[in-house]
Amino acid sequence: MSSIIALNKPFGVISQFSEHEKHPTLKNYVDLPGFYPAGRLDTDSEGLLLLTNDGKLQAKIADPKFKQAKTYWAQVEGIVTDEAISLLQKGIALKEFTTAPAKASVIPEPAKLWQRDPPIRERKSIPTSWISLTIKEGKNRQVRRMCAHVGFPCLRLVRVQIGNINVFDIQLPLGQWQYISATDVLK
Structure with a gap:
């Protein structure tokens, strides 16, 4: 079965x-x-x-x-800008492909998220922020590459939803x- x-x-x-x-x-x-x-x-x-x-x-x-949407929460280095969110929403031209437009927004730090073991590396002089990204593609390391491309490298990536x-x-x-x-x- x-x-x-x-x-x-x-x-x-x-x-x-x-x-x-x-x-x-x-x-x-x-x-x-x-x-x-x-x-x-x-x-x-x-x-x-x-x-x-x-x-x-x-x-x-x-x-x-089959277009199963996947939603990720990404903790990124720096304070995410409206411009970065706009670029993610339009699609990102990466080296070998251009991503489809993503649903993207800045979110508050998720209160219900479990602790990561080991914890992420944090630098006192560089703040972090969180992005919610929903994509339907799922190419190799796509979300990390998209975030880095708009200037906000991922420190932590959590998939919270599929379909x-x-x-x-x-x-x-x-x-x-x-x-x-x-x-x-x-x-």
Whole structure:
């Protein structure tokens, strides 16, 4: 039977099940045979990762042609400007592609966000701020590259939502997983 699970992936965990010489893997958190990530979430990013045991469902979740929106909260170096937000909303010309326009806004520091282990590096002389970014593409390190391109490097990146599944709405603690409905993801 086809199933989907949502995992709140911690920082430093690589999005694969096979052993890795330097990082813990999904195997440390999900002990179910036949499940695979539906998309990627970089080792140095945290938050919502969907996994499934159905290849067709995996494609519908991960493939950009199905337009599953993904929302990220990025803690960036510096105080984000209106100009930077405007550029993100228009799309960014990166080296090998131009991103589609993103939904982008400055947000207050998220109160309900878990502590990262290890904490980000902070410099006393440089403030940080938070951006919410929603994209439908998901190219390699896209959000980090977009933020850096507009002059605000990411210090922390947390995926909070894929489709209609929000890590806070389903109250998913860091490092934990739960079954979710495919209809909730693919609405």
